[in-house]
C-alpha cells in the first residue's frame with residue numbers, strides 16, 4: 602500500500618484554481634522531487650501534505666487512513682529560509698522539538714529525561730555536522746549551517762515524511778553540493794520518505810527517485826484563474842539514471858534523461 606495517497610485533489614482560493622485533479626500514490630522510502638513554473642502550486646501541494654491546508658476537493662490518506670488535520674510528528678518540514686529561533690543556541694533549537702513533544706505547555710525537561718534529550722540532540726547535531734557549533738546562536742552561523750540546523754530540528758522528532766520546500770535555494774553552489782550529500786545520507790539512514798520542491802532541475806534529478814512536474818494543462822486566456830496545474834510528467838528514475846544524473850554535466854543531462862528514464866505516468 603502507498604504511504605501517501607492523493608485522490609482527485611483540488612486546491613482553490615476563491616475563484617482561483619491552483620491545483621486540479623491531482624492523483625498520486627507515494628511509496629514509502631521514495632524521494633520525490635517536484636518542479637514546475639512559479640505559481641504552479643508546488644508549495645500549496647506541500648502545505649496540503651503537511652496538513653496546513655485543506656484541499657477544496659479530494660482526499661489524502663496516510664497508510665490508508667485519512668490524513669490527520671494537524672501536522673503530527675510523522676511529518677517534518679524544512680523551508681528555504683527557516684525560522685530557527687534566534688534567541689536559542691543550536692543545541693537549544695534542536696532540543697526544543699523534543700521538549701515540546703514531552704511537555705507541550707512548559708517545553709521544559711528535567712533530570713534524566715533532559716540528559717537523555719540532550720544526548721539525542723547532540724547525536725543529531727553530530728549527524729548533520731554541527732557538533733562543534735552547538736553553543737552558537739543562529740546569527741553567528743552561515744546560511745548552510747542554519748539549514749543543517751533546520752534539518753536537525755525536523756529530524757529530531759523522527760518523522761517518516763520529510764517535506765523540503767526549496768531547502769537549498771538560498772545557498773552557494775559549493776554548499777549546496779555538501780547539503781545534497783547530507784540529505785541523501787539522512788534519507789537512507791533514517792528510511793525517510795522525502796518530498797522536495799525545487800527550481801533546480803539538476804537537483805531534482807540527481808536527488809530524486811521520482812520527479813513530478815506540475816503545470817497547467819489548459820489555459821483560458823479570458824479567465825487565467827479558471828484552470829489549475831496538474832501533474833504533467835511523472836518520471837520514475839532507475840538507479841542507473843540517478844547515478845548518471847548525479848555524475849553528468851549540464852549538457853549531458855538531457856541526453857541521459859531521454860535514454861534512461863522510464864516515463865511511468867502522464868496523468
Ligand SMILES: Nc1ncnc2c1ncn2[C@@H]1O[C@H](COP(=O)(O)OP(=O)(O)OP(=O)(O)O)[C@@H](O)[C@H]1O
Nearest residue numbers: 614617619637638639640641642643644645646798
Ligand atoms: N492563501 C492564499 N490565498 C490566495 N492565493 C494563494 C494563497 N496561497 C497561494 N496562493 C496562490 O496560489 C498560486 C500557487 O502558489 P504556490 O506558492 O503554491 O506556487 P509555487 O509553485 O510554490 O510558486 P513558487 O515557485 O513561486 O514558490 C499562486 O498564484 C499564489 O498566489
